Amino acid sequence: MHPFEYARATDADQAVALATADPRTSFLAGGTTQLDLMKDGVLSPARLIDITRLPLGGITHTATVVRVGALTTMEELAADPVVRGRVPFVREALLLGASTQLRNMATIGGNLLQRARCRYFRDPTVPACNKRSPGSGCAAVTGVHRMHAVLGTSDHCIALHASDLAVPLTALDAVVHIRGVHGNRAVPLTRFYLPPGDTPHIENVLLHGELITAVEIPLPAEGTRSHYLKVRDRVSYEFALTSAGVALELEDGVVQEARVALGGVGTLPWRCRDAEDVLRGARADDEVLRAAAEAALEGARPLPGTAFKVELAKRTLVRTLRTVVGAPS
Template sequence: MMHPFAYASASDADQAVAVVSADPNASFLAGGTTQLDLMKDGVLNPERLIDITGLPLGGITHTDSAIRVGALTTMEELAADAVVGERLPFIREALLLGASTQLRNMATIGGNLLQRARCRYFRDPTVAACNKRNPGSGCAAIKGIQRMHAILGTSDHCIALHASDVAVPLTALDAIVHVQGADGPRSIPLTQFYLPPGDTPHVENVLRHGELITAIEIPLLPEGARSHYIKVRDRVSYEFALTSAGVALVIEDGVIQEARVALGGVGTIPWRAWGAEDVLRGARADAGVFRSAAEAALEGARPLPGTAFKVELAKRTLVRTLDTVAGALS
């Protein structure tokens, strides 16, 4: 049952930040598609919610090199943007595969980046052992049902998966998260935004309490680049990824000049496959290189019995995505 809480609607961003920063038991409320579920389940129990949906933090602006997306822009609005469809198609694909139409019209881009783990043990407060929910209590998933958990970036304290689809191509693109806090604004590269669990799984990102995401800056791919997002899941309709891959390539005369690769469904954070990119750059776009890139992408994986299948599945997902993108460029 949801605990009682106070509710207020923010009139401006400075006010919202000031109120939440001053109260450790306060939280922002935007689309609420994950937050309210967790409150109903008793996983989150904020004493005060500050509704930011009336703030002017929506909309998409374009430059020659990037787009700036207000944090309150919905998933559906971003997916419908013409520049995204033309220059960043793997972002559009990830958005459309990430949620139903109803949810895409409610869920915000800022909220999507902050969605919490889909671990069944984290989301069940009757399970005592969850370091993400109760630091120091243990991790029930390590000896429990592991199928939907991570194999990259895990620790002995947590194997919970980061579930966002759109965060995968955004990570590949070196997107920048702009935030406003009590100490002023700052900009954080998405590749530095998320924190692997280590021995503090409850600390999921570098945001300070009271900091508000205001916008996400997304660099455009160069002219001639192609991209694709593939999501492998148990069913086609509304399901989270077992594995996914977001790939962008620039190929000239059969040689890969630029490569951006990130994986989903396998990491405790959206997983930038730096090793795969190193293999791809300067190499011929062929099956052997793609397989070598996939091997590099999964280097360091720590599967458990219930997630061992993900190692090969993730490699095949990446190879298929690379082959699809290279085929579109041929």
């Protein structure tokens, strides 16, 4: 591991000031991904600022919103009774997203910022990775890319967004609260992540030194049903081949409101607004569910190794929708 300095921040403003002053500085919270990348030589910060003692944890509720401090652990959020009762697909994504040990260390802010699981990004001996070394090329395009994206890709990067939690949070229009040296701002999660385009090394809207302080999760209407389904190579801890997060408000079998997002297929958590439009106002029969799945994958750009994901993602979404509406799988 590359040598680095260590500092412990005493408050959020100090942490932001320290990080902003030095471009070689990074924040340290749970560290469940960051330390691995440092050991592998992918990240080499000159200084780590430990923010684990800052008062940025905890969960509060109103009638319409769950506010989650950025240092809240995945396990703490999964155990929250309001999350369990009102947005169970958030809980399902948390439980499927990591082992118990990791869930007790990993923070919500860190989960949203986890880096790509691309084998080429994570192997510094591979020279061609635009995400790690801008302008060097993308080894995944011509290499083994079975675990890569089919939506939101570019000629410069096809790396997959890895977070399970971000899928239902994207469907719910969650909002990320950010603190920087110039004050606070709030960014919808649907605008927080950036598609790779020709700058895949810029993954989100955070400026250097800015700190995620909280995430607000809007609560859907009472009685909304939701489910998160994750398809993977093995049942034990593994990343998604495809996944779907769905929340539906139903009345007499007709969809009043729909929220749909996909994981395992996009360079960012993929909100499926076209699928929502198909569902909204329609009777939730099998024909409509399949039409929604077709709409969700419109525009997919698979490569030979990821071609299977298009049909698998459609089937994943249909099965998730059937579960939510109570139809046989």
